[in-house]
Amino acid sequence: MSQKKWVIGNWKMNPASVDTVFEFCHAFANQLSADTAWQERVMVGIAPSFVHLGLVDYGLSQESLGDDGDLPIMLVSQDVAGFDKATGAFTGDVSAEQITDLAEWTLIGHSERRQYHHETNELLTQKIINANRANLGVILCIGETKTEYQGGQTLGVLDTQLSILQGLTVENLIIAYEPVWAIGTGLTPTLDEIDSTHAHIKQTVERIFGKPVPILYGGSVNAANADDIAGCVNVDGVLVGGASLQAESFVSIIKAFA
Numbered sequence: 001m002s003q004k005k006w007v008i009g010n011w012k013m014n015p016a017s018v019d020t021v022f023e024f025c026h027a028f029a030n031q032l033s034a035d036t037a038w039q040e041r042v043m044v045g046i047a048p049s050f051v052h053l054g055l056v057d058y059g060l061s062q063e064s065l066g067d068d069g070d071l072p073i074m075l076v077s078q079d080v081a082g083f084d085k086a087t088g089a090f091t092g093d094v095s096a097e098q099i100t101d102l103a104e105w106t107l108i109g110h111s112e113r114r115q116y117h118h119e120t121n122e123l124l125t126q127k128i129i130n131a132n133r134a135n136l137g138v139i140l141c142i143g144e145t146k147t148e149y150q151g152g153q154t155l156g157v158l159d160t161q162l163s164i165l166q167g168l169t170v171e172n173l174i175i176a177y178e179p180v181w182a183i184g185t186g187l188t189p190t191l192d193e194i195d196s197t198h199a200h201i202k203q204t205v206e207r208i209f210g211k212p213v214p215i216l217y218g219g220s221v222n223a224a225n226a227d228d229i230a231g232c233v234n235v236d237g238v239l240v241g242g243a244s245l246q247a248e249s250f251v252s253i254i255k256a257f258a
């Protein structure tokens, strides 16, 4: 896999309207196309909601933007259905096969899905299998809660979350380490903590998987702390929530990794 850094925006259930999606695309492509040196160093992705995947695809195209369009921006899905089927009677679900028409990667196991949708290791395993079957790259999100962090249980929790990879074939894999207590709170672990936790994850995944995979940090990454986080040797990129919704802050973060 490429040695480039990764900067991926997770839009969650944002924004509220199609107009805002297009405004973002316009401003984002305009700022990113001003100086394209980042393309040599960074893989950029956006994970909009399912309804906005096609809109972002079009919104960033040459057809929509003219010369600013067609930047190498990957589309990422926020989830895939957990049924062992490409199509079928599953109202409200979207299969990995349907997603591959638009996206190259999918998040799996984001802490908000673990928390609000009670996603179990068994379900996450099936989602990874489904994504891989459809040739969709997997960005597996892991992270400890505040109580676990304060109890010194971080590495054990991460090992358990990573253990679902045991015995699975995953063609394209990225791990996103997102401490639950750092998501949307403005809090982050220290740079030393981020770096040493990433080193542990790297070793663990390599042991399970037999090859190195990119490890991204996520949780309150913003334009102000991106430079410092980019300086951590074991950080291969970031998964950005809130700060990816504004073109300016998202572009600053991309530049920090370039």
Ligand code: PGA
Pocket: 010, 178, 182, 183, 184, 185, 218, 219, 220, 221, 239, 240, 241, 242, 243
């Ligand atoms: P945040 O979210 O950057 O808003 O903290 C990150 C994420 O949940 O992926």
